[in-house]
Amino acid sequence: MARQSRREFLKKTALTGGALALAPLASATAQAAAPADMCIARFKEVDTNSPEAVKNMAIKLTEQAIANIGGMARFVKKGDVVWVKPNIAWNRTPELAANTNPDVVATLVRLCLEAGAKTVKVGDNPCHKANESYAASGIEAAAKAAGAEVVYLDKTRFKEIPINGKRIEKWLVYPEIAEADFVLNVPVVKHHQLCKVTLCMKNYLGVVGEPRGQWHQDMETCLCDITAFMKPTMSVLDAVRIMTANGPTGGDLANVAFKNTIAAGTDVVALEAFGAELLGHNPAEVRIVTTGQAAGLGKIDYRALALKEVEVS
Amino acid sequence: MNPKRRAGFVVWARRSVQAGVFIFFLGLFWLAQARPDGGASPLIRFFFNINPLAGGITWLTTHALIVPMLLGLVTVATALVFGRAFCGWVCPLGTVHAAATWFSKRRAARRPGADNWTGWQRSKYYLLIGLAAMALFGLHWTGVFDPFSVLYRSFTAGVYPGVQYAAEDAATSVYFSDPHAGPVHLTSLTEPAYKFLKRSVYARDRQVFNGAVLILVLFAGIVLLNLYRKRFWCRYACPLGALLGMCSLRPIMRLASVEGRCNDCGKCATRCPAAADPDKPNGWRPTECYTCFNCVAACNRGAIDFKFKSPLPAPSSARLDLGKRAMLSAGVAGLGGLVLFRLTPRAQAKIYNPALIRPPGSRPEREFLERCLKCGLCMKACPTNGLQPTGLQAGLEGIWTPVLVPQVGYCDYACNLCGQVCPTEAIQPLPIEEKKNAKIGLAVFDRGRCLPWAYDRECMICEEHCPTSPKAIFCIPAQLTTRDGTTITIKQPRVDPEKCIGCGICENVCVFRDQPAIRITSANESRNTKNQAILGGVSGWKQIESAPTEPPAPASDPYAGN
Numbered sequence: 001m002a003r004q005s006r007r008e009f010l011k012k013t014a015l016t017g018g019a020l021a022l023a024p025l026a027s028a029t030a031q032a033a034a035p036a037d038m039c040i041a042r043f044k045e046v047d048t049n050s051p052e053a054v055k056n057m058a059i060k061l062t063e064q065a066i067a068n069i070g071g072m073a074r075f076v077k078k079g080d081v082v083w084v085k086p087n088i089a090w091n092r093t094p095e096l097a098a099n100t101n102p103d104v105v106a107t108l109v110r111l112c113l114e115a116g117a118k119t120v121k122v123g124d125n126p127c128h129k130a131n132e133s134y135a136a137s138g139i140e141a142a143a144k145a146a147g148a149e150v151v152y153l154d155k156t157r158f159k160e161i162p163i164n165g166k167r168i169e170k171w172l173v174y175p176e177i178a179e180a181d182f183v184l185n186v187p188v189v190k191h192h193q194l195c196k197v198t199l200c201m202k203n204y205l206g207v208v209g210e211p212r213g214q215w216h217q218d219m220e221t222c223l224c225d226i227t228a229f230m231k232p233t234m235s236v237l238d239a240v241r242i243m244t245a246n247g248p249t250g251g252d253l254a255n256v257a258f259k260n261t262i263a264a265g266t267d268v269v270a271l272e273a274f275g276a277e278l279l280g281h282n283p284a285e286v287r288i289v290t291t292g293q294a295a296g297l298g299k300i301d302y303r304a305l306a307l308k309e310v311e312v313s
Numbered sequence: 314m315n316p317k318r319r320a321g322f323v324v325w326a327r328r329s330v331q332a333g334v335f336i337f338f339l340g341l342f343w344l345a346q347a348r349p350d351g352g353a354s355p356l357i358r359f360f361f362n363i364n365p366l367a368g369g370i371t372w373l374t375t376h377a378l379i380v381p382m383l384l385g386l387v388t389v390a391t392a393l394v395f396g397r398a399f400c401g402w403v404c405p406l407g408t409v410h411a412a413a414t415w416f417s418k419r420r421a422a423r424r425p426g427a428d429n430w431t432g433w434q435r436s437k438y439y440l441l442i443g444l445a446a447m448a449l450f451g452l453h454w455t456g457v458f459d460p461f462s463v464l465y466r467s468f469t470a471g472v473y474p475g476v477q478y479a480a481e482d483a484a485t486s487v488y489f490s491d492p493h494a495g496p497v498h499l500t501s502l503t504e505p506a507y508k509f510l511k512r513s514v515y516a517r518d519r520q521v522f523n524g525a526v527l528i529l530v531l532f533a534g535i536v537l538l539n540l541y542r543k544r545f546w547c548r549y550a551c552p553l554g555a556l557l558g559m560c561s562l563r564p565i566m567r568l569a570s571v572e573g574r575c576n577d578c579g580k581c582a583t584r585c586p587a588a589a590d591p592d593k594p595n596g597w598r599p600t601e602c603y604t605c606f607n608c609v610a611a612c613n614r615g616a617i618d619f620k621f622k623s624p625l626p627a628p629s630s631a632r633l634d635l636g637k638r639a640m641l642s643a644g645v646a647g648l649g650g651l652v653l654f655r656l657t658p659r660a661q662a663k664i665y666n667p668a669l670i671r672p673p674g675s676r677p678e679r680e681f682l683e684r685c686l687k688c689g690l691c692m693k694a695c696p697t698n699g700l701q702p703t704g705l706q707a708g709l710e711g712i713w714t715p716v717l718v719p720q721v722g723y724c725d726y727a728c729n730l731c732g733q734v735c736p737t738e739a740i741q742p743l744p745i746e747e748k749k750n751a752k753i754g755l756a757v758f759d760r761g762r763c764l765p766w767a768y769d770r771e772c773m774i775c776e777e778h779c780p781t782s783p784k785a786i787f788c789i790p791a792q793l794t795t796r797d798g799t800t801i802t803i804k805q806p807r808v809d810p811e812k813c814i815g816c817g818i819c820e821n822v823c824v825f826r827d828q829p830a831i832r833i834t835s836a837n838e839s840r841n842t843k844n845q846a847i848l849g850g851v852s853g854w855k856q857i858e859s860a861p862t863e864p865p866a867p868a869s870d871p872y873a874g875n
Contacts, residue, residue: 128725132727132728152511194776211826216774217772248777252783
């Protein structure tokens, strides 16, 4: 580190001192607003045949969901490096709901930058090839336009990192994601044959390297391990469109339903439970959700949280 | 300006054109990927469209006209006017040989007359005749010798992956060893360069190909032969050069000598890369000459220069005398090769190779081989690296043709690039919706390996990736008793042969990396009505309406009433 001049040192000390003095005040303001821990934002009426209307809905829902849990500034500090982790697994277009809605991703990128993030990176370790998935999902174009750095995960740059979970001792993790100040997990709600649902926890499969397919042999435990490792502070669930069948690839508009909903919250298990309900399951019967609660990652009963449900129009 | 000085400028102009065309050729590797709209640039086929050898031979094998390949007639027209200027000025493989010759410092022969024409230079014409004879009977082996196919194939399979591998692995080892002096890390230099190259120059994950060593060794061989004779390949072997030579019997632009100037120093011939004998009065060989202007630029006395002259009456120059017997022998040799190639049960379609999974849209095997140039465009374009050159899976006749090797890369459901880039429509350009229904094979489970079948463990990763809707892989829960006596329920996967298109992503993602527990074979491929195992595989399985079941008759004594 370069040596500081005395003047710089005095200036920094004064600033730090000032900030420390003001800190109690800031937390007092936050407490007065008392943001919710989870928000479910639903859209009132929308013409789902109009791409413009759907885009507008996705943006507004995202903004409202984040605003009602305290705004992005609650999670992103000035100068943070943020990694937005959507589901970009498949070479499929947005209408098929196989990947996260690109407008939701773009809005989150914008909110992070507005909250003072230094860099916002967007990336996933896709199942199909990244070139194709990033382009087809519309996420690359939308995120770039919103000011994000779109990162192609490099197979040769994964590093073995201790996970210290029940099943997973250590695994190849993408270091840029692990080192980010804040990882914003934003999956799309989808059906899954093996796990019934694929939501926040399963979306973390996109931060680890091969042979991640082995995790299918005990998916619940492995997902709890990686979720505990990632320590999510906030996640966003994209249910603008959801995939109701033939998941997680879908491929037919008949497998897609509009739910016009975005949920954001600090409790990842609560979001899982809510997502499972959207897919018509009783969360108590979905093993990923129950295992998550048993592992102490959160609460299934999301209604018992400081929950805010808003209607957006 | 005297002819020597002017020719000096022409030589530099030629070198610039050669360099420009070669850079354009390298650009084609970058173009071999989908644009954001999913289409491929039609430019990628440029060199094959202007190639009269590929176009002509494909016309002989198929009797079908491929319209963009008519551009080859332009190349023929240049030969009628300028002789083999195409070889000297345009052909990128010719440029490689010219560069190798220049690099080897064998630009000039050691003494006058040491590097003049020999009868062996006729061999390329005999090769062309043999290939044409084969083509008449539908055997398209031209791609093995066609210069553009040789170059594109060698660069795709060998040169390009080699360069990328070396550069990327060097950067990766720097990244992990992280050499630094104090706060200065070497990675701050290598990583941006690495990322730039990866995203903007290679623009694709590194590809590797089966049999790359053979392709590369052969390529290195023909380059090294320049050490023995200048532009060895172009002189002795190139069938495109032979075709253009046949069109250059009487070019309008000719090498002419100026009366009384020549002092027989022979310098022109020492600089000639083609052994076209510019030093022999009336003995210049237009069928060999690349119109490179080296000889004119070498002559100190202005004794020779290229001049436009009427082809009628026949000007004096050496004739191309191939000999009837030799031509006949070449044709017979070609036909003999054809018969040899096809003396196998597979070539005669008695049996089918389960591993020969052709890309979607491929024509039936015989028609496919009548067209495939073995150029490697489809393999370069394939985003998953799944398309690989064959070794002998399709016989010697089909060497280096594309085959899908699912364990290396699957066929992307939403991609039809291979059909878009194929210059001869051996792989037809199917619209994407049609391509999604084109079956290229069928998945089969190895129940002795598959985790839920053999090892009582959950898996279903193949089902997860199956791209069709509804999925071709489905599961049925089964109750099993484990070693310790507990009963568990496990979902066991199966394949619906009607839904499966053989894309191979299941085989690609299977947890078994040595021999996947689900594999694709060529059975059920749409293009072959004979290679079908499933009733209704071609026409579709018709649901037969079962007759309404009648309520069972009340039990009665059959002998009642007796």
